[in-house]
Amino acid sequence: MNKEFLIKVHNRVKPFIHKTPVLTSQLINEIVGANVYFKCENFQKMGAFKMRGATNAILCLTEEERNKGVVTHSSGNFAQALSLAANKTGVNAYIVMPENAPLVKKNAVKGYKGHIIESESTPMAREEMAEKVKLEKDATFIHPSNDTSVIHGQGTAAIELLEEQPQLDCILTPVGGGGLIAGTALAAKYFSEKCKVIGGEPKNADDAFRSKKSGKIEYNESVDTIADGLRTHLGDKNFPIIKADVESIILVEEEAIIDAMKLVWERMKIIIEPSSAVAFAALLKEKEQFKNKEVGIIISGGNVDVTNLPF
Amino acid sequence: MNKEFLIKVHNRVKPFIHKTPVLTSQLINEIVGANVYFKCENFQKMGAFKMRGATNAILCLTEEERNKGVVTHSSGNFAQALSLAANKTGVNAYIVMPENAPLVKKNAVKGYKGHIIESESTPMAREEMAEKVKLEKDATFIHPSNDTSVIHGQGTAAIELLEEQPQLDCILTPVGGGGLIAGTALAAKYFSEKCKVIGGEPKNADDAFRSKKSGKIEYNESVDTIADGLRTHLGDKNFPIIKADVESIILVEEEAIIDAMKLVWERMKIIIEPSSAVAFAALLKEKEQFKNKEVGIIISGGNVDVTNLPF
Numbered sequence: 040m041n042k043e044f045l046i047k048v049h050n051r052v053k054p055f056i057h058k059t060p061v062l063t064s065q066l067i068n069e070i071v072g073a074n075v076y077f078k079c080e081n082f083q084k085m086g087a088f089k090m091r092g093a094t095n096a097i098l099c100l101t102e103e104e105r106n107k108g109v110v111t112h113s114s115g116n117f118a119q120a121l122s123l124a125a126n127k128t129g130v131n132a133y134i135v136m137p138e139n140a141p142l143v144k145k146n147a148v149k150g151y152k153g154h155i156i157e158s159e160s161t162p163m164a165r166e167e168m169a170e171k172v173k174l175e176k177d178a179t180f181i182h183p184s185n186d187t188s189v190i191h192g193q194g195t196a197a198i199e200l201l202e203e204q205p206q207l208d209c210i211l212t213p214v215g216g217g218g219l220i221a222g223t224a225l226a227a228k229y230f231s232e233k234c235k236v237i238g239g240e241p242k243n244a245d246d247a248f249r250s251k252k253s254g255k256i257e258y259n260e261s262v263d264t265i266a267d268g269l270r271t272h273l274g275d276k277n278f279p280i281i282k283a284d285v286e287s288i289i290l291v292e293e294e295a296i297i298d299a300m301k302l303v304w305e306r307m308k309i310i311i312e313p314s315s316a317v318a319f320a321a322l323l324k325e326k327e328q329f330k331n332k333e334v335g336i337i338i339s340g341g342n343v344d345v346t347n348l349p350f
Numbered sequence: 351m352n353k354e355f356l357i358k359v360h361n362r363v364k365p366f367i368h369k370t371p372v373l374t375s376q377l378i379n380e381i382v383g384a385n386v387y388f389k390c391e392n393f394q395k396m397g398a399f400k401m402r403g404a405t406n407a408i409l410c411l412t413e414e415e416r417n418k419g420v421v422t423h424s425s426g427n428f429a430q431a432l433s434l435a436a437n438k439t440g441v442n443a444y445i446v447m448p449e450n451a452p453l454v455k456k457n458a459v460k461g462y463k464g465h466i467i468e469s470e471s472t473p474m475a476r477e478e479m480a481e482k483v484k485l486e487k488d489a490t491f492i493h494p495s496n497d498t499s500v501i502h503g504q505g506t507a508a509i510e511l512l513e514e515q516p517q518l519d520c521i522l523t524p525v526g527g528g529g530l531i532a533g534t535a536l537a538a539k540y541f542s543e544k545c546k547v548i549g550g551e552p553k554n555a556d557d558a559f560r561s562k563k564s565g566k567i568e569y570n571e572s573v574d575t576i577a578d579g580l581r582t583h584l585g586d587k588n589f590p591i592i593k594a595d596v597e598s599i600i601l602v603e604e605e606a607i608i609d610a611m612k613l614v615w616e617r618m619k620i621i622i623e624p625s626s627a628v629a630f631a632a633l634l635k636e637k638e639q640f641k642n643k644e645v646g647i648i649i650s651g652g653n654v655d656v657t658n659l660p661f
Contacts, residue, residue, distance in 0.1 A: 060371065081619045086619060305656060308393055309620055309621065310620065348656070
């Protein structure tokens, strides 16, 4: 791994993604006491950074592999991302979704021409079904977060952020499955001399915090958090990167996530999803640590049901 | 009036305002069947284009006038805009607000250091109180929409939009008091050979539509619309411009306003207020008229109570 490799990844995905804007707010800078740069992946295609990793994963396949298609299990943003990335590159995407997934999520996948395959809603049933589809179609399984090409693709958001704001002292990202923070850590390592990467994680799904502490992958016993994108656990591909190159993980309470989300909506006039608000909530919680610093935040996505808000 | 004059206005206000971004959405282009460019004044300081007009009006005063302060009556975005513009230029702003104005609006004005003077809530009581303050303080009265300097200032949003997208066939704006659409019409006239200006207006507050038809200023009998920024009527300063240089006004139903607002929130991930959605709703309603055209829209503002949404 080196900078040239990551530049190649970025050039590979560029034609298929948006270069999202970096927004700032004087008022938020005043509240935080630091200069904060929001990398707005809520404006990314399909509304989340996941488009980057999904695209890179597909473009890294051989032509033969592409002809056979890709399969994943996800009911969240990665389901839509893989469907859209596959659609844009002329590949079939098989998406294993729990049969009780919300209709709006199923329709989004269908809108991007993904082929939905229903399974029971337990993690084991989903994995078994994905394995079955993989064998039947001879398709390539692409994990939403624990896949090397996906991790590299997710890192391109931080590459763009650092190209625009090379003076950053740190970048905050939410931590869910670990793909975004691992990719960001690689980008920071090779595109900056000093930029640290820090995670924000819901206290109610603190597996990554505990994993970093114990040195091995820990799992959540419950995942009672509004940040529905962060309920998953780390994997063997991203955890070594997180262990080595992520500075720390800050835990935040549910109320703080909702307050942070509302503050961004009201002051910045942009729609961010609860998972994105987790990173900003971490910054608000640990203001002192970031005082007068140059702070980047990856706003991971903006896919929210606006008819069902927590405030 | 000529192009050079408007360039001077723009240069005058530039140091005090944001150059707001112009956003596009492939999906919205597909829905509309045209290329649509959203000039995002919801990202303007204090959250609305009104900052432009208020700033220009204050900067056009003599030093003596500035020392005595400015006064207006408004409970909406102009109250905040004049307060902030005055604050940034070291001027006192006296804001006449109805005593029953929502606390959140009063607090916003106070946050920007405006001096609130309460009146009864009838239009006549507000005007009388503004006149009283004007005499007492020897302050300059600045009308929220029917003031020449305000109109010129509002036009700077369209100047920026046309600088970025000179190929535009038309620009849509909402119509309330008439300041924005009149300023936009002047900008289009002097910064484009072909760009037409079209208004969107709530059917439930259709005074501008009727004024344009009858050739004289008409008034609303009722103003039962969610687009609370558009309940006002035109004035003798902006109506002659609207009469001469606005192509047409399209009326939209309340349901269409709410649908248009929701579509922008969900697809573009930006927060726009109902008044802004009126212009987009007009475009959606008259799709055929705009087919394959290059269409600009001034997204007038993003000040919404996110805890009380119409969807």
